[in-house]
Amino acid sequence: MLGHAMKLRQLAYFVKVVEVGNITRAAEQLNLAQTALGIQIRNLEDSLQIPLLDRHSRGVSATPAGMLLYERAIEILQRIEETRRDLITLGGEKVRIRFGATPSILKLIGTELLVAANAQLPNIALEVVEELSFVLTDALERGELDYVLAYDIEDNPGIRRIALLEEDLLHVSAPNGSQQEGDISFRQAVVGDLALVSNRDIIWKRVQETASRLSVDVKITYQVQSNEAIKALVLHGVAQSIMPYGIVAEEVKKGKLVARRIARPAVKRTLFLAHPSHRGFADEKPFLRFIDRMVDRLTTEVGPYAHTIDRLLPTEQADLV
Helix, strand or coil: CHHHHCCHHHHHHHHHHHHHCCHHHHHHHHCCCHHHHHHHHHHHHHHHCCCCEEEECCEEEECHHHHHHHHHHHHHHHHHHHHHHHHHHHCCCCEEEEEEECHHHHHHHHHHHHHHHHHHCCCEEEEEEECCHHHHHHHHHCCCCCEEEEECCCCCCCEEEEEEEEEECEEEECCCCCCCCCCEEHHHHCCCCEEECCCCCHHHHHHHHHHHHHCCCCCEEEECCCHHHHHHHHHCCCCEEEECHHHHHHHHHCCCCEEEEEECCCCEEEEEEEEECCCCCCCCHHHHHHHHHHHHHHHHHHHHHEEECCCCCCHHHHHHC
């Protein structure tokens, strides 16, 4: 009876509702009308003759039966995705992977990443999207991307993630003729006119969290939705900023900007590789080896401001792939 009762689309819809915990938000991410999604979930419950969701004022949560179905549905959807990719490869076509990375990553290793992907992943067509971390995470939740390299991705039942690298954020300013060497304290770093990106951005959040913990006032004079625009403000000496090394590496090397590590306390961010919960790492070892190599290159480029945390493949496995 169950095989006839459930449709794959209903399973995918149900998984999204459980992960989001809210039918309205799930419908938005699935690009469906809320009523249509609600009907699909009701039809699934009716066909199985058991409640799958508890409805409450804050949204919905899975019943014990719903959680069992959720766990099995993840396995089913993952196996179907793996089978789809295997069949594409068997047919001689390339598997398309929609891959997101942040501007600071692509600024440092973007060209190398594209060239290496073409050489090392002959069976994969890698489509690269450049956006800020929170934009990439939103796209991942909506199913618009398959994998992302993004910073400080929060724990989310709909996303699986692994931490790969930790990186110091830097205080960036124009040279002013005085000594600007060594670390700078957090209090000193936020004393001037700051230019930062959106309040959804990771750096904004880290700055505000640290300021709140230390009871320090932060003056954000310029809120600009572009790292390049912020960099221009700093180059003209009208603002300072807190940025990753990758965004300002070229200007720092040329002496046009000064970048100093923030200490007492340090302000850091963590790089994750993440993918939707119904996609797995297991059968994509060439792709994982490729990501490990790119993170190694990124660590080298960022230099003393970054260190690796983990690898996607143990070294001995990577060598055999």
